[in-house]
Amino acid sequence: MPVLLRSRLRSAPLLALVLAAGAALSGCGSLDGASNRLSGLVTPYKPEVVQGNFVSKEQVEALQPGMSRLQVRDVLGTPLLASLFHADRWDYVFTLRRQGVAPQSYKLVLFFKGDELERFEGDTMPSETEFVARVDTGRKPGKVPVLEASEEALAKFPPARDTGKDAPAAEAPLPASYPPLEPSAR
Known part of the structure; x- marks a missing residue:
């Protein structure tokens, strides 16, 4: 070539x-x-995002002045913001962002005097059912099937045979000694 x-x-x-x-x-x-x-x-698909601590209307109604911090935490959960500079103030904030809808933001502020709840203020919170309805849009509720079998339905199946497998298995004996956890000194 x-x-x-x-x-x-x-x-x-x-x-x-x-x-x-x-x-x-x-x-x-x-x-x-x-x-x-x-x-x-x-x-593009934009997922629905719930950020922060959801606080329902029912939870706010359960709050009473004079409750201890522990009782408030049991009702509302841990606060989103607990500042070292404002030790007597807890902030609960949450935001709901959905495609095509303006972001919805909610805020609840609790003020303590020592260990007791003095007062609280904030936005009008949605109830639990309102919140679920806002988040769960677009889904059509389906018919819930009956999860209970009638005697006629159970009669269609043959009775279970006793195969002897229901007897508890014999456990293996434990060893007389175990290996050391640390290597022996040299």
Whole structure:
């Protein structure tokens, strides 16, 4: 084979690789324009996000001035914000973010005098059913199946046979001694 033909055969894969890379990079510009045209048709999925401590209307109604911090924590849970600089103040904040709806933010502030709840103030909290309805939109409630078998339904199945497997298995005897936990001193 002539030398010129051999050198061209060696550079052919390199030339093909360069041309393929150029074609791929030129396609990136056209894909960007295509994605802009499709943005009105296809929207990315944005998950519903609940951040913070959910506090229901029922929980707020259970609060009474004079309750201890431990009792308040039992009713509301651990506060989202407990500052060292404001030791007598607990903040409960939560936000609900859903696609197509403005973020909903709720705040409840509790003030203590020593170990006792003095007062609390904040937004009107949703009840538990209202909150679940806000989060669980779009789902159609399905019919709940009956989970109880009647005598007629059980009669369709043959009775269980006693195979002797119900007897407790014999346990293996424990070893007389166990290996040491640490290696012996040398």
